[in-house]
Amino acid sequence: MLLASAVAQAVAYPQKPVTLIVPFVAGGMTDVLARQLATSMQNATGQTVLVDNRPGAGGIIGTEKVAKAKPDGYTLLVTTTAHVVNPSITKQLPYDTAHDFAPVALLASTPAVLVVNPSIPARKLPELLAYARSAGSLSYGSSGTGGITHLSGALLASRTGAPLLHVPYKGTAAAVNDLLGGQIQASFVDALTAIKYIQAGKLNAVGVTTSRRAAVLPDVPTIAEQGVPGYETEIWIGFYAPANTPPEIVSQLNAMAKSAMNETRFKEMLQQQGTLPGQMSVPDFQRFVQKEIGKWGDIVKRSGIEPQ
Structure with missing residues (x-):
């Protein structure tokens, strides 16, 4: 009887529209993945799946809405690594990252690319750091305080002593727009977003943040190999x-997420832009999230960032 009840509940979900909260402005990697997920879920279930962009406070505003939502599977969160970083850089979060959420699935992962406006006379990291020191500072934009695009810069500054000035935005798209316009000089941008601007010659790639070069940018060296050993984000x-x-709903959502990210054409698009679709089970993703909270806590401490 218990098994029959669980199956009945699983089959019954969803019975009304589902909302995916994206705590950043439209146009960035998070938004792209959320909209693919929404379309795939809608096609699979026949129910409307909406993407609701709620930017602000480094993702905290939209995330809080999900933390306080009814746990019935109808209000869900799609967000960046900032989610596991915020506990280390924010003194008073309005929710408990480790306990107020049920991790469902890893959607995708990608390196960040350090890119600069073509007006900056630097094509390699040593040249960029030298330029920053001679100018007194180098402004770099991020998708928001606490995100990997912010901490990638903070980690670089702490390891090199270079005067890097952080300029937070309410999402990647806004940061890239100002970088293209010359309002800021550099930015750490996910490969999925950055590749088209690099290929068009609108931005110059200086380095990638992962320990290995990105397959889609084989000529762009890692930051680690350019004189910052051990650097990796x-x-x-x-x-x-x-x-x-309910666990049966979380399990259904995990299956739908993996299916959405691994649809043939979408998966090919991701891979062409240096991004890997997720494959983790619910237990694996839950363990991954807990590990990442600890890892980024250590990185924040080593970077000398004080919680605000």
């Missing part, structure tokens, strides 16, 4: 439900 996008969401 990676962007990943996760899918979450409120804590206490």
Whole structure:
């Protein structure tokens, strides 16, 4: 009887529209993945799946809405690595990252690319650091305080002593727009977003943040191999439900997420832009999230970033 009840509940979900909260402005990697997920879920279930962009406070505003939502699978979160970083850089979060969410699935992961406006006379990292020191500072944009694009710069500054000035935005698209316009000089941008601007010659790639070169940018050296040994960061996008969401619903969502990210054409598009679709089970992703919270806590401490 218990098994029959669980199956009945699983089959019954969803019975009304589902909302995916993206705590950043439209146009960035998180938004692209969320919209693919929404379309795939809608096609699979026949129910409307909406993407609701709620930017602000480094992703905290939209994330709080999901933390306080009813745990029934109808209000869900798609967000960046900032989710596991915020506990280390924010003194008073309005939710408990480790306990107020049910990790559902890893959607995708990608290196960040350090890119500069073509007006900056630097094509390699040593040249860029020398330029920053001679100019007194170098402004770099990020998708928001606490995200990997922010901490990639903070980690670089702490390891090299270069005067890097952080300029936070409410999402990647806004940062890239100002970088293209010359309002800022550099930015750490996910490969999925950066590749088209690099290929068009609108931005110059200086280095990638992962320990190995990106297959789609084989001529762009890693930051580590350009004189910053041990340097490594990676962007990943996760899918979450409120804590206490029924396990059978979380399991269904995990299956739908993996299916959405691994649809043939979408998977090919991701891989062409240096991005890997997720494959983790629910337990594997739950363990991954807990490990990442600890890892980024250590990185924040080593970088000398004080919680605000």
